[in-house]
Amino acid sequence: MSTSARNADTADFHYEQLDQSIGELDLEGDIMVPGAASSVAAAADDLSDPDTLDEPVLATVVRDLRAVGVKFRHVFYPRRNPALLRDWDLWGPLLLCITLAALLRRDGSDDGGGGGDAHFAEVFVVIWLGAVVVTLNSKLIGGAISFLQSVCVLGYCLLPLTIAAVVCQLVLLLGSSESVGLFATRVIVVAAAFAWSTFASTAFVADSQPPRRKVLACYPIFLFYFVVGWLILSHAR
C-alpha cells in the first residue's frame, strides 16, 4: 500500500517535472513598464497574474503601447542600455514591419510596370528572414544573446528606416515628376536612416558578442539594413 501511494506521488511528480521542463526555454524577460505595479507583481509569479486578466482591454493596450514607446525612445537615443534586451517584446518589430511593407507594396494590377517594386509579402518575408539569418549568425559566432532578443533589437532598430520610408513617400507625393534634386533628397534621407539604424543596433548587440568578433557580428547587420534601405529607395511610386 505504502509502495503504491509512494508510486502515485512520484507519478504525479513526474508530470509536474514534464510541465516544468516545457517551461525551461531560452526566453527571459517580461513586458515591463517601470513603475507599473501590476507588471511587477506579474514578474514575481510563475503563473499568469489574475489582476491583468481582469483589467479592461484598453488598460492592457495602453500598457503595452507604453512599453513599445519606451523602447522606441531607446532606439532614438542609442546608448549601451540593457533595457531593450532585458524587456524584449515583438510588438514593436511587428508594427514597424507591417508599416514598412504597407508603404513599399506594389499594386497587383500593375504587371511588370512597377519596375521591381516589392509586394507586401516580399518585404515582410525579407525583413523577418533577414532578422533570422542575422540572429543565427550572431549566435554561431558565439554571442550570448537569445534568438528572440536579437530579433527584437533588429526589429526595433528598423524605426529610423520606417521614418525614412514615410519621408520618401511624402517627397514622392510632393514632386509630380522625379527630378534629380528630389532623388538626391531621398538618397540622403535613406542613407542617414540606414547609418542610424546600423549604429543603434550595433550599440545594443555588440556587448553580447565576444570582444574580438564584434565586426563579424556587425557586418551582417550592416548588409541587412542596406537591403532594407535599397527596398525603400527603389520604391518609386
Next chain:
Amino acid sequence: MISIIYPWFRKANDSAVVDLENGEDLSDYEVNFGESGSAHQFSQDKQKSQFSQGEPENAQTHFRENVTAFMWQTGKQQAEKAWSLYGNIDILRPYFDVEPFEVRDRLLHSLIPKRPREGPMTTPGELYGPLMVVFSLIALLLYGMKSSGHTVQDGTLMGTAFAVCFGYWLGGGCFAYFIAYLSNTRMSLLQMLSMMGYALFGHCIVTFLGTVLHTDAHLLFYVLWGVLGGLSALKMVVVLVSRTSGGRQRLIVCACVAALHLLFLLYLHFAYHQIVEELEGLGNHPLMPAREAIPSLPEAVNDAHIKSLDVNQD
C-alpha cells in the same frame, strides 16, 4: 482486454525489478531515451492494475489513462531527440569559429595565387566568410539590377538574386566537389564550398566597379573579368593541382572549376547589367526603373541596338 496484453506487461516486469528500486531516485525522472523509462512507467501501471483487480472498471480507466500518458511521453521523447540531433545549431558552430583578421586575410589571398609547392596546400574550411561574400554579392547584384533597370516578369528581383547566388555557390560547389571526387582530389565538400565562396570576392569587386563606373562598360568589364576573375580562378587551380595527382584528373577538375567561375561572372554581367549609356541616352535616370523587361542575353543585346536605332530615327 488486459489479459491479451498481460504477457507484454509481464515481459516489462522482468526488467522492472531494478527500476522499482530506482523509483525513489529523482534522477530516474530525467528524460531517458532507452527502454527503462517506459518499462518503469509500465511497472507502475502493473502495480496499480494488480491492486485494483477487484474493480475492473477502474482498472480499465487507469489502463486507458496510462496508455495515453505513455504515448505522450514517448512522443515527447522522440521529438526532443530529433530536435537535439537536427535542430541544434551547435552542429554548425565549429564552421563559424573565425577571427576578423583571418577572414580579411583569406579574402585578400583569394586573389593572390601562391606558387605551387610540394604537398597539398592548406585550404580553410569555414562558412562565415563565404556566406558573407555571397550575401554581399546578392546586395551588389540587387543594387546593380536596380540601377540598370532590370525587371523580372514572374518573380522578384530579390528572389532572382538569392536564387542565382546561392544556386551557384551551393549547386556549383556540389557539382565541382562531385567532379573533384571523381578525379580523386583530396578535398572535402566544406573546403570546396569555402574555396569557391571566397573566390566570389573577385566577382563582388567586378560587380561593384561595373555598376559604379558608368564608362565604356564592356571594355572595362572585360579587363576586370580577365584580371580579377583570372586571378581568383588561378588561385583555385593552384590549390586543386596541389591536391590532385595525375595529369588528366588535374586537367578535368581545374578546367571545370575555372570554367564555372569565369562563366558565372560573364552571366552576372550580361544578364543583369545593361549598358547604362544607352539608358542615359534614352533619357532615363540610371537609378530609376526602366519600363522594359530584359529577358535574356542575346535578346538584350539586340534590343539595345534596336532601341538606339529607333532613337536615332526619331
